[in-house]
Amino acid sequence: MSPIAIQDQIPDNRCYGCGPANQDGLRIKSYWEGDESICTYRPERHHSAGPPQFLNGGIIATLIDCHSLCTAIANAYRIENRPIGSDPHIWCVTANLNVTYLRPTPLGLPVTLRARITASGPKKTLLQCSLYSNSDECARAEVVAVRVPNSWRNTQRQAPVF
Numbered sequence: 001m002s003p004i005a006i007q008d009q010i011p012d013n014r015c016y017g018c019g020p021a022n023q024d025g026l027r028i029k030s031y032w033e034g035d036e037s038i039c040t041y042r043p044e045r046h047h048s049a050g051p052p053q054f055l056n057g058g059i060i061a062t063l064i065d066c067h068s069l070c071t072a073i074a075n076a077y078r079i080e081n082r083p084i085g086s087d088p089h090i091w092c093v094t095a096n097l098n099v100t101y102l103r104p105t106p107l108g109l110p111v112t113l114r115a116r117i118t119a120s121g122p123k124k125t126l127l128q129c130s131l132y133s134n135s136d137e138c139a140r141a142e143v144v145a146v147r148v149p150n151s152w153r154n155t156q157r158q159a160p161v162f
Contacts, residue, residue, distance in 0.1 A: 005029035006037065006074045009084035012153065017066030028063060030070050030113075037071040039063070039113040048107050055105040064129045064141045065097050067113045072125040072145035075117055089150050092125065096144040105131065105138040115143075123147050 007029060013019040017026045030039040041063060049056045072092045077084045105111060115129040124146050131139040 005031060006070045006084060010070065010073060011085050011089065015066060017062040018070050026062065028066055030067050032074065036114050036116045037067065037074065039067045040110050042110045043107055045107065053107055055107050057101060060105060060131055060139050061097065061099050063111070063113055064099060064131060064139065065094055065143065068115045068127045068129045068143040069094060069145050071115045071117070071127060075120060075125060076147060079120065089153065091148050091150065091152055092145040093148050094143065095146045097141060099139055099141040101139050103136065103138050105133050109133050
């Protein structure tokens, strides 16, 4: 495993799930392990579903989404033979997230996410990601990440008001 998490190498990331700059977020940490990326996360009590002993499905989807997108970003840097976070920055967003929930995920235990790239091109990366509790696969997802221009991160641009 790389000693520095993928997320800690992506500058100015304020995402709720994976942004180190978001003090109120999940702040996951993902690392390369061979051709897969791995993340271990310990959910907290306030991440519960209706039944307090299980992890909320939206949190599961967020963990999978963010772990997979950071993997896609890291892979794009790897393909270009550049360090993660180097200029010009690479950004990807979720085009599709299809999660299959296989069994309830117990709360109070760490979960492990494993993502692997199934196809990769200059603009699109396909990934498969699974979330495990102990050795039980609790959720599985297919994720499509698309690369966006660096201008997408323009922090000076105002968000639309609805």
